[in-house]
Amino acid sequence: MFIFKKSNDLKIYLAKQQQQGFSIGFAPTMGALHQGHLALLKMAKQQCDITVCSIFVNPTQFNDPKDYEKYPVKTDEDIRKLLETGTDILFLPSKEEIYPAGTTNLPIYDFGELETVLEGAFRPGHFQGVEQVMHRLLEIVHPDVLFMGQKDYQQLLIVRKLVDLLHIKVKVESCPTLRETDGLAMSSRNLRLSPEARKKAPAIYQTLLFMKENLAEIPFPELLKKAEDRLTQEGFKVDYIVIADANDLQPLEQPVDRKMICLVAAWLNGVRLIDNMLLR
Numbered sequence: 001m002f003i004f005k006k007s008n009d010l011k012i013y014l015a016k017q018q019q020q021g022f023s024i025g026f027a028p029t030m031g032a033l034h035q036g037h038l039a040l041l042k043m044a045k046q047q048c049d050i051t052v053c054s055i056f057v058n059p060t061q062f063n064d065p066k067d068y069e070k071y072p073v074k075t076d077e078d079i080r081k082l083l084e085t086g087t088d089i090l091f092l093p094s095k096e097e098i099y100p101a102g103t104t105n106l107p108i109y110d111f112g113e114l115e116t117v118l119e120g121a122f123r124p125g126h127f128q129g130v131e132q133v134m135h136r137l138l139e140i141v142h143p144d145v146l147f148m149g150q151k152d153y154q155q156l157l158i159v160r161k162l163v164d165l166l167h168i169k170v171k172v173e174s175c176p177t178l179r180e181t182d183g184l185a186m187s188s189r190n191l192r193l194s195p196e197a198r199k200k201a202p203a204i205y206q207t208l209l210f211m212k213e214n215l216a217e218i219p220f221p222e223l224l225k226k227a228e229d230r231l232t233q234e235g236f237k238v239d240y241i242v243i244a245d246a247n248d249l250q251p252l253e254q255p256v257d258r259k260m261i262c263l264v265a266a267w268l269n270g271v272r273l274i275d276n277m278l279l280r
């Protein structure tokens with residue numbers, strides 16, 4: 001595996017590979033890698049000639065500075081895991097390599113309502129930050145296929161929109177959420193859960209299953225109330241739990257004949273967890 005720290009070096013190297021006809025699969029991450037991240041890279045390996053992973057804890061997408069400071073950094077372990085998965089290239093840039101002109105005058109994108117609902121409402125500015133880094137990374141790596149997790153469903157939709165908006169030639173491939181054996185969606189933030197909280201955390205997954213199973217039986221407002229109560233009783237503080245149209249994340253009051261998704265964000269023991277489940 002080659003490790004690149006300089007944007008220009010990586011850009012030149014990958015451009016040469018593409019000229020020779022090799023396809024590039026890219027999975028951007030913030031590190032503290034788990035099987036969910038590695039699944040993206042395994043998928044990339046199946047579909048593309050060269051797999052690239054980036055690890056960059058992007059400051060512009062953290063609306064809470066404490067969350068940024070506490071974000072786990074495990075570079076040595078990450079490198080070992082990437083070697084085991086057979087990843088070809090790791091991009092490990094500094095802040096200056098990603099934002100050479102600083103972070104104050106970065107582009108602003110128009111994602112419409114998709115940016116202001118759910119995560120956007122609770123984390124103002126988050127998606128602008130995600131797209132600022134994504135835009136820059138896509139310019140450097142110029143992948144043929146971009147691999148993103150369904151775990152961050154709203155982010156996935158927003159990245160698709162960015163690609164459309166800027167006419168970037170890349171296929172966006174979504175990867176199903178990988179879970180621990182008890183159902184908890186894998187996340188780097190799970191490392192911050194206390195042992196006691198870790199035991200309670202799968203209640204999110206159980207609640208999503210409960211909603212999926214009762215979708216046809218219980219009216220949505222009642223179902224959502226029951227779901228929220230379940231989580232509150234387990235000690236969660238719920239930011240949101242909604243059933244939405246899976247295409248635009250507009251909340252739904254009753255079943256529709258389109259793909260629906262349930263999305264949840266809740267705090268447990270000072271850690272914010274998000275998860276979702278496609279309902280149809």
Ligand code: AMP
Nearest residue numbers: 029030031036148149151152177178186
């Ligand atoms: P992050 O390091 O949290 O920014 O995540 C990097 C990528 O990994 C994003 O595309 C996430 O959606 C994806 N990802 C994170 N957790 C999981 C998971 N449990 N299963 C599948 N993909 C995931």
